[in-house]
Ligand SMILES: *[C@@H]1O[C@H](CO)[C@@H](O)[C@H](O)[C@H]1NC(C)=O
Ligand SMILES: *[C@@H]1O[C@H](CO)[C@@H](O)[C@H](O)[C@H]1NC(C)=O
Ligand SMILES: *[C@@H]1O[C@H](CO)[C@@H](O)[C@H](O)[C@H]1NC(C)=O
Ligand SMILES: *[C@@H]1O[C@H](CO)[C@@H](O)[C@H](O)[C@H]1NC(C)=O
């Protein structure tokens with residue numbers, strides 16, 4: 001077991017290998033790398049999920065991969081990660097081998113059925129101006145999926161508060177790319193209208209992404225309805241999306257300025273729905289290994305403890321961004337991170353924070369190491385993890401439970417676990433699903449603010 005000094009040396013060495021890169025804040029995308037291990041819901045059965053989640057987040061925000069992560073990616077142990085990461089733009093049609101296709105087809109049935117079933121069983125009846133859908137975690141909480149209806153066709157989608165395009169798998173895609181997915185068929189929708197000449201393209205440094213044409217249709221999310229929502233129909237998607245058969249597209253919920261439709265950027269579902277919502281809000285109630293909900297137009301106070309604390313959102317970058325310049329580990333003293341900013345991103349699996357926070361946190365965890373094999377901090381799965389409190393907007397310290405920071409085992413033996421908290425070498429911290437599991441979050445588009453309260457434990 002390394003001493004704290006040793007740990008810090010390791011972390012410093014690792015940090016020295018980071019290559020600084022300005023975050024690309026105008027081109028957002030998801031870059032899924034999908035787990036193919038059966039029974040993924042348990043810790044100990046998600047080998048590689050942590051490394052993949054970390055790589056995905058770095059790629060999403062255009063941060064260069066640290067050397068350790070590149071090694072991890074190339075190691076035999078993370079073979080499927082390496083495959084997914086070698087995808088390039090040339091690969092956008094997403095053809096894959098037959099074996100993989102069969103696995104995908106299998107996975108899809110289960111995933112679609114469960115998310116859809118949960119939406120009907122656990123959604124409460126929407127009153128006028130509200131909508132509620134179940135948010136179901138998939139693949140060991142790597143992503144949270146929820147059903148939406150487009151022109152009457154139900155699609156299970158990934159809701160992403162870190163991007164602003166609503167794009168779907170659909171019948172224009174090459175057959176190989178459609179395999180295993182639910183594909184929207186515009187010809188079977190009586191309300192679909194093609195938007196002549198409009199195209200979209202979400203791409204990223206590594207070339208993963210989606211591109212295609214655009215139409216409008218009626219979108220209903222748990223009872224909240226928009227009759228002329230821009231639906232972006234992919235004609236090309238990167239292999240990582242093809243492989244993620246649980247998800248059939250993204251519902252972007254960041255600010256509309258990030259939308260990529262050309263020649264005219266389109267509004268997000270939330271922006272379109274807002275005037276008819278009972279309240280100009282949507283909320284994310286994401287749970288560890290269990291079903292939560294996305295709600296539009298209402299704040300359901302039974303979903304959190306106490307009252308919400310509100311923070312002003314800085315919309316300059318198009319994200320749900322707030323100041324976050326203090327933190328505390330366990331019962332320790334509050335420490336400062338000068339000028340810290342963070343975004344609340346449901347579409348990122350992990351919590352990526354300033355290295356000072358990550359260092360201070362793991363210095364309190366016995367056996368925590370910056371593990372080059374998997375490219376991030378790991379610790380013994382039975383480690384006692386302290387809570388982490390982070391500043392949200394200056395007047396609220398959001399507690400992320402230690403238990404939620406234990407993300408997933410790195411291999412099938414279940415001895416070593418990957419940290420849900422990892423460092424990001426960027427001015428913008430990304431508070432992803434690890435934070436959401438501990439905190440109920442309300443996104444208020446009426447006064448551009450974000451409200452948080454701890455989940456009931
Ligand atoms: C769906 O909801 C039921 C009841 O809430 C739950 O038991 C089940 O595990 C959920 N399914 C998934 C895939 O989360
Ligand atoms: C929703 O409303 C219907 C009809 O009013 C009722 O039968 C059903 O039990 C309600 N479901 C929930 C979850 O409240
Ligand atoms: C925004 O609105 C909420 C609820 O409507 C209110 O409680 C909060 O104080 C407002 N926040 C800001 C930053 O204005
Ligand atoms: C908002 O964010 C932008 C970009 O990060 C920054 O330049 C600006 O100073 C911020 N505004 C406030 C009021 O913090």
Ligand SMILES: *[C@@H]1O[C@H](CO)[C@@H](O)[C@H](O)[C@H]1NC(C)=O
Pocket residue numbers: 077369371372373374378379380410411416
């Ligand atoms: C680093 O991760 C590997 C899994 O790839 C694990 O076997 C090993 O025990 C970890 N090292 C430490 C010191 O925890």
Ligand SMILES: *[C@@H]1O[C@H](CO)[C@@H](O)[C@H](O)[C@H]1NC(C)=O
Pocket residue numbers: 305306455456457
């Ligand atoms: C709600 O918060 C209070 C005060 O922080 C705490 O004592 C209580 O245990 C919490 N209740 C639940 C159900 O989590």
